[in-house]
Amino acid sequence: MIRAVLFDFDGVVAKTLESHARSWQHVLSRYGIQVDPRDIALNEGQPAIEILRAILAKNGLQLPEEELQELVRQKREHYQQTTEARAYDGVGDLLQRLKAAGYKTALVTGSIRSNMAAAVGEELLSRFDVVLTSEDVPRGKPHPDPFLEGARRLGVKPEECLVIENAPMGIRAAKAAGMRCVAILSTLGPEDLSGADYLVESISQIDPSAPYFR
Structure with missing residues (x-):
């Protein structure tokens, strides 16, 4: 029961998907990455750093751990300031x-x-x-x-x-x-x-x- x-x-x-996708795009544009919201949806539920790793892997990019942590911080800041969720x-x-x-x-x-x-x-x-x-x-x-x-x-x-x-x-x-x-x-x-x-x-x-x- x-x-x-x-x-x-x-x-x-x-x-929240659109707001998350927009914030990931904001921090990843500098790497020439076009964020696909579907990739976020498929990995949703994991911590943000794991979603980031999945997006980067799809685009054939590896970054140092410190840079990953900083990107997560920047994405979180952008999301909390701009979210329309x-x-x-x-x-x-x-x-x-x-x-x-x-x-x-x-x-x-x-x-x-x-x-x-x-x-x-x-x-x-x-x-x-x-x-x-x-x-x-x-x-x-x-x-x-x-x-x-x-x-x-x-x-x-x-x-x-x-x-x-x-x-x-x-x-x-x-x-x-x-x-x-x-x-x-x-x-x-x-x-x-x-x-x-x-x-x-x-x-x-x-x-x-x-x-x-x-």
């Missing part, structure tokens, strides 16, 4: 319905809290029982560690958790953790999210009375 719902952030709770319609209503039905909730993300706060504000973040970021676990998605730690902090077993994701890395992490997974088609197509147990078009379609909650 499902007792807790674990949400990813980017592409699930908030529409916002919460998806229906997020607040879903959280309210889950609370009323007795479900525990967690936000489990490869992002950092300051990025999330810049996008949706602290008030929305405070409505989750647990907020777990890339700063809280040594290994991020696609490893199961973030979701397992989320379950531990909520006081539930992995098999009692429903994960809401939108990216392959997150789906792999959820399944490796032994959790049921619903994927939202917000940034990628069904062919990219085939590892999920269920697919829905948007977060507003997540229904506590649906079969995946039983």
